[in-house]
Amino acid sequence: MSYTLHQLDVFACVAKNKSITKAAKELFMSQPAVSIQVKKLQEHFDIDLIEVIGKQLYLTDAGVELYNSQKKIKNELKALEMALDEFKGVMKGKLSVVVVSTAKYFMPYILGAFRNESPQVQISLKVTDRIEVTSQLEENECDLAVFSQLPDGIALEQIEFLSNPLVLAASPKHDLANKKNIQWKDLEEHDFLIRETGSGTRLVMERLFNQENINPKIVMELSTNEAVKQAIMAGIGISLVSRYSLSNEEKMGKISVLDVNGLPYVNNWKLVYPKGKKLSPVARSFIEFTKSRDILAIIG
Template sequence: MSFTLHQLDVFAEVAKQKSMTKAAEKLFMSQPAVSIQVKKLQEHFGVNLFEMISKELYLTEAGKELYEAQKNIKSEVESLEMALSEIKGMLRGSLNVAAVSTAKYFMPYILGDFRSKFEKIKMSLKVTDRNEVKDLLRKNMCDLAVFSELPKDLDLEAVEFLDNPLLMASAADHPLAKKKNVTFKDLEDHPFLIREPGSGTRIVMQRLLDEHKIDPEIVMELGTNEAVKQAIMAGIGISLISKYSLTLEESVGKIAVLDIDNLPYVNKWKLVYPKGKRLSPAAQSFIEFTTNESFKEILK
């Protein structure tokens, strides 16, 4: 093989930036040095990797093939480096986790404690909506993802690691806030707030409403837990929400947890990855860390 990993990295940066000059700035190289590395790759494969359109570089079909191959090669090399580091007794490398929005209330604490034990691992946490997390899994752009309700349209391996208690919450002065043994039938005459389509909490809430055969008025659809909490405190409606997101508001008396039969509803947070994916040593170690009972002390 007469080309190098460095040349592939330079080529990939040019592909991302669509510019030799911008890639050179990102890589702290001169523009001629970047051009030379790309030229050597093109000479090796005997094809043009880029074409110029309106003063911007675009990948040719051959370039697109090489770009995908470069990402796979880089991933394999990183896995090899981590595996060899683990053999030497010093786990290092990177761990990229994507998580649905509710997980932001506990994942930073878990990752922080994990990093205190494996300081050489570089970590990233992307907290976003359910659809984007699914997209990152499809594109193999994260090592692990965090869901409570698994997507049915993806073929995934899942490891349960934490309880996810879901509670029905209201404003502190809501008529049901002080009532004991509230039933689901009692809820039917009160306005509800609901998360956006696809949200794991929405899936569970719709399941509970169907099971108890009630059809309350949905007065507002909201895209984040923070928005739901603000709407609850504003007295707009009640909603099912994760216990992890209520710690502050409940402690200062801004939000009340309703005393409802069969709640909290407890499902499990899961670490997931595509079936067939070869996990890096860092990802494997993180799964082992989160399935050890002692790690839950972090969240108390």
């Protein structure tokens, strides 16, 4: 009995998640179907690849070896596809991009404009949290990722392609909504909302608090930018948010940008990939697209 690439992929997903349940959810398969594929691999190699102790799944030494080999095989297959695409001389293939949640406000427009010029390219865009984006980079599961604040511990190539102005936003009914030239010390008595630990926006916000030597009251921690905006509109507090995420709410008069001395704080959005990674022709073409086009005009 021979094994298949599909079985290797299923096993790799189990190994990555250390859970058949999580792997089944990610692969849109039933748990029994995932278990069967792993069992067939074990039968083929005549060795245990996983073991369950208590309720925790672990890889055996053989399982670790197979998982590492599967990643090498996937990389070789990607390299083969890239080489064949270059032989054909056609901008055709797949582009997988994974982005932190705030980038969802502009990346669809940029990717859409790119595909208008290269209609044979298939694009996958995954929007998730910073931890998952970092994991996708480490596991080589995407072509490119998008951050504003780079993660620690990974050697990355980076291409800045868009400014990221961060502003303090509040409900239009907030006491500070119509004040001019607000000083940071004036903010200390007001309630603040903050993103979850690890969020790039939170990292900048904490840096600004330290820089301005203030210790404001944090009344709520939220896991998404959308949740932060809803809490701002509900009048719960003020928070630092990307200007790109506020266009609709500002136009509708639901959120006000505060006139704070020294803001907006501007950093840059970056396309990143691991150092040493060989990019596909499509990924290289997309990077060149972001360098040669007016991105601000594209996102409106």
